[in-house]
Amino acid sequence: MAKFGVGGAHPGGIPLTKNILSGENITNKTQILDAGCGTGQTAAFLYQQYKAKVVGLEINPIMIKKAKKRFESLNLPIQLIQGSVENLPFPDNSFDYILSESVLAFVNKPIALREFFRVLKKGGRLIANEMTINTKLSPPEELEIMKFYALDSLLMEKDWKSLLGQTGFQDIVIKVENIATSQENNTTEFNFSKNFEPELFQILNEHGNMVLKYQGILSYRIITCSKV
Ligand SMILES: C[S@@+](CC[C@H](N)C(=O)[O-])C[C@H]1O[C@@H](n2cnc3c(N)ncnc32)[C@H](O)[C@@H]1O
Known part of the structure; x- marks a missing residue:
């Protein structure tokens, strides 16, 4: 995905992100962490739209x-840090918002959620867009998905809810995305690496097959919750 340079590499893409953020109270004083920011499309939007104080954190070089190239070319004062959501390099109570757009699904969820909770200020909010299965699968089916996407677990909506609750989050709201918004997303951005191997298209193809095979089951949810 890094070599494809996909911007808005989450279901619904940047149109859905904009839609979700428009319902939040973000100003030029708001401290926001875009956790697993990828190529930085959302982080850039957060500065351009709200002049928010944005930090992008990403593990992949x-x-x-x-992301660095994007921020520099647009002259955006966004702090970019290489690090892991499982061990955040920030003091406790640092952020008003944390965004996790299709990142939690790929990491150790309890550990990353504990880190998110720790670095959020009191009253801070987590907004996540994360892979969710709609029904329980057989063990071989679960294994197929987990192996392909390198996941350690596959969560249903109720599992996300209980994990967030166990971590200490409150006001947990989990929504199924409205189809209209995601269908508008025909604006996917690509920024191919120079040493891009054409074989990577095979992986993209397999992803397409996986989506088709598990249509109606492999899904995602918009999760919002607070550290009260
Ligand atoms: C599906 S992409 C989403 C990227 C971005 N949030 C977006 O929506 O365009 C998942 C991102 O999470 C990053 N990631 C994976 N594990 C991570 C970790 N432990 N800490 C920080 N980022 C991580 C990946 O490198 C990748 O950029």
């Missing part, structure tokens, strides 16, 4: 390079 190729993604970091592409």
